[in-house]
Amino acid sequence: MLMRRGMRQKKKSEFLTEVELEFMTELWALGTGSVRDVLARLAPERNLAYTSAATILRIMEQKHFVTSEKQGKTFVYKPALAKDAYQSKTLRDLSEKLFDGTPASMVARLVDDQGLSEETLEEIRALLDRRLNDNDS
Amino acid sequence: MLMRRGMRQKKKSEFLTEVELEFMTELWALGTGSVRDVLARLAPERNLAYTSAATILRIMEQKHFVTSEKQGKTFVYKPALAKDAYQSKTLRDLSEKLFDGTPASMVARLVDDQGLSEETLEEIRALLDRRLNDNDS
DNA sequence: GAGTAGATACTAAGACTTTCGTACCACCAA
DNA sequence: TTGGTGGTACGAAAGTCTTAGTATCTACTC
Numbered sequence: 001m002l003m004r005r006g007m008r009q010k011k012k013s014e015f016l017t018e019v020e021l022e023f024m025t026e027l028w029a030l031g032t033g034s035v036r037d038v039l040a041r042l043a044p045e046r047n048l049a050y051t052s053a054a055t056i057l058r059i060m061e062q063k064h065f066v067t068s069e070k071q072g073k074t075f076v077y078k079p080a081l082a083k084d085a086y087q088s089k090t091l092r093d094l095s096e097k098l099f100d101g102t103p104a105s106m107v108a109r110l111v112d113d114q115g116l117s118e119e120t121l122e123e124i125r126a127l128l129d130r131r132l133n134d135n136d137s
Numbered sequence: 138m139l140m141r142r143g144m145r146q147k148k149k150s151e152f153l154t155e156v157e158l159e160f161m162t163e164l165w166a167l168g169t170g171s172v173r174d175v176l177a178r179l180a181p182e183r184n185l186a187y188t189s190a191a192t193i194l195r196i197m198e199q200k201h202f203v204t205s206e207k208q209g210k211t212f213v214y215k216p217a218l219a220k221d222a223y224q225s226k227t228l229r230d231l232s233e234k235l236f237d238g239t240p241a242s243m244v245a246r247l248v249d250d251q252g253l254s255e256e257t258l259e260e261i262r263a264l265l266d267r268r269l270n271d272n273d274s
Numbered sequence: 275g276a277g278t279a280g281a282t283a284c285t286a287a288g289a290c291t292t293t294c295g296t297a298c299c300a301c302c303a304a
Numbered sequence: 305t306t307g308g309t310g311g312t313a314c315g316a317a318a319g320t321c322t323t324a325g326t327a328t329c330t331a332c333t334c
Contacts, residue, residue, distance in 0.1 A: 125265045
């Protein structure tokens with residue numbers, strides 16, 4: 001039957017998977033942490049085996065999402081990517097893929113049908129005003 | 138070696154995969170379309186086999202992302218989910234997972250380090266003003 | 275030195291995704 | 305009637321993701 005197919009792309013996805021994001025979130029909060037540190041921050045009902053957590057972090061290091069340093073006998077992991085930067089990258093990607101590359105339409109959707117409080121909206125507008133004023137000055 | 142493990146969750150992910158989003162985007166633009174219609178809208182260098190496209194749409198129907206109707210001998214597919222709604226859902230999820238559940242911080246990131254033009258920023262502020270005024274009235 | 279505790283490394287099961295080939299069917303034309 | 309043409313259905317290969325078991329290493333203790 002021999003399904004000869006072209007070489008498959010390496011994909012090299014730059015983006016965190018679901019679980020990787022879960023872990024990275026804790027590392028961002030911690031700054032730095034061991035397997036046990038990260039595991040301790042997950043919801044108790046998460047119930048993830050220690051070895052699973054270790055595997056996940058090892059893979060994240062292979063993908064260069066984190067770096068590690070041995071302290072005594074344990075590895076301590078550190079994000080190799082700032083949360084800010086990853087947020088930006090993600091927003092760019094989402095805007096591209098789902099909002100026709102126009103970030104304004106993204107905000108439009110956000111303020112239109114999200115159940116955002118008046119307060120939050122004001123806050124957002126304040127952000128914008130500040131940003132626009134900074135640029136003008 | 139027998140890795141007996143608990144039943145795995147069905148996942149039921151509600152979210153489109155990469156390729157599914159690619160297809161759905163074309164269906165949203167078309168309103169309605171056959172395998173050939175969708176395929177025709179993909180970039181020529183995409184080079185996806187007809188049967189692959191057919192499979193993708195069939196799977197999307199199984200997942201209830203689209204519905205189909207037979208016209209003559211071909212199926213015509215239609216989104217079962219409005220683009221607006223999917224955008225909202227996606228933003229909610231992203232805000233939750235990457236922005237601590239505070240949509241304002243999402244907009245903050247967007248206006249802070251995106252290479253957004255003055256024009257775009259004004260546009261966004263206009264949206265907000267309109268929205269806030271609507272609510273106040 | 276043997277045993278235990280805590281860590282890392284390796285392997286693998288099982289799910290899902292993406293892709294495409296093969297089989298099959300229906301219709302129309304020569 | 306035979307053979308294309310254009311469609312759907314199915315199955316499977318190859319990759320990735322998530323999870324966890326097993327093996328191994330190292331140090332400390334008795």
